[in-house]
Amino acid sequence: MKTVWRKSAITSLVELDQWRNSFELPPIASYLKDTIQLYFAKQDFSIYIPGRHVLIRKMPVDLRMVLISIGKSDxxxxxxxxxxxxxxxxxxxxxxxxLLA
Structure with missing residues (x-):
């Protein structure tokens, strides 16, 4: 399956790096993007769809959320x-x- 990055996802990666910068942490957006891309490339969606359904105001109703760990962080x-x-x-x-609205 092809992975498409919406503008909101790219914006959230930029905001994440700005948030990390406020704590004097190095940027992680490009590494995180590559890791997420690899995670979805390895999935077999015919067997299992990872994550759970979530509802976020002003977003599509069929969203799912998956947790991806990078190293020892949350x-x-x-x-x-x-x-x-x-x-x-x-x-x-x-x-x-x-928090998201």
Whole structure:
């Protein structure tokens, strides 16, 4: 399946790096993007669809959330949906970032 990054996902990666910068942590967006891409490339969606359904105001109703760990940190929340032959990534959040509405 092809992975499509929505503008909101890219924006959330930029915001994540800005948030990390406020704690004097190095940027992680490009590494996180590659890791998420690899995670979805390895999935066999005919057997199992990872994550659970979530509802977020002003977002599509068929969103799923999966937790992806990077090293020893808390897992990042990746919000995505599956459409015909593609995976659309909508948002990426660290658990300690501000809450979504």
């Amino acid at each position: 897992p990042y929340k990746v919000f995505y949906r599956i459409t015909t032959n593609q995976i659309e990534i909508f948002l990426i959040r660290h658990p300690h970032q501000r």
